[in-house]
Amino acid sequence: MGPVDHVVTSGTFSLDGGTWDVDNNVWLVGDENxxxxxxxxxxxxxxxxxxxxxxxxxxxxxxxxxxxVNQAPALSDRFDAPVYVHPAEAPLWAMAHPDRKPDHDLCDGDVLTAGGIELHAITTPGHSPGSTCLHVPELSTVFTGDTLFQGGPGATGRSFSSFDTIIDSIRHRLLTLPGDTTVRTGHGDSTSIGTELPHLEEWIVRGH
Known part of the structure; x- marks a missing residue:
């Protein structure tokens, strides 16, 4: 078990009346304890x-x-662990789990620690209102969820999303990280800040 473990899980994503098959990256950060x-x-x-x-x-x-988030409450119950979600995600969370609220707000600048490794929350709205990335400076890694992928920003064509907002978030909150920072995404392959940085203007042109 390294400081970062990776599991790929398969299921569906539903929003706005549609359902799609998806593979998701689940990341575990910490040590042997x-x-x-x-x-x-x-x-x-x-x-x-x-x-x-x-x-x-x-x-x-x-x-x-x-x-x-579909397994967050069940995982929380099994391991007696609190669930952290940005408060702006409340309407999306309620669609998935109407009878249970998250345990804690995940706010910009929050630091969570496991096995001596610090995860720094960076709020990056756009894909959704409270999308949050987790920067781990000592591992030169950022977990970007669905905000930044290999090849561009996350999708913004559905409810609660905004292309202009995600571009602002990526430009000002992520592409300012060191170029050798590994980007571990919510779906698909990892990339790096330095790999994605030169393509920002292309995404903007393509997005509009």
């Missing part, structure tokens, strides 16, 4: 197996689209 889970998606048992006997410090949701 304790861990933070980033985005509890689809497969409770697969995530639980990756956690093993470790203490779960927190379940952090980069945003509250159902494919990223």
């Amino acid at each position: 304790e861990v933070i889970v980033v985005d509890a998606a689809h497969d409770l048992e697969k995530i639980a197996t990756a956690i093993g006997g470790r203490r779960v410090v927190a379940i952090v949701c980069t945003h509250a689209h159902d494919d990223h």
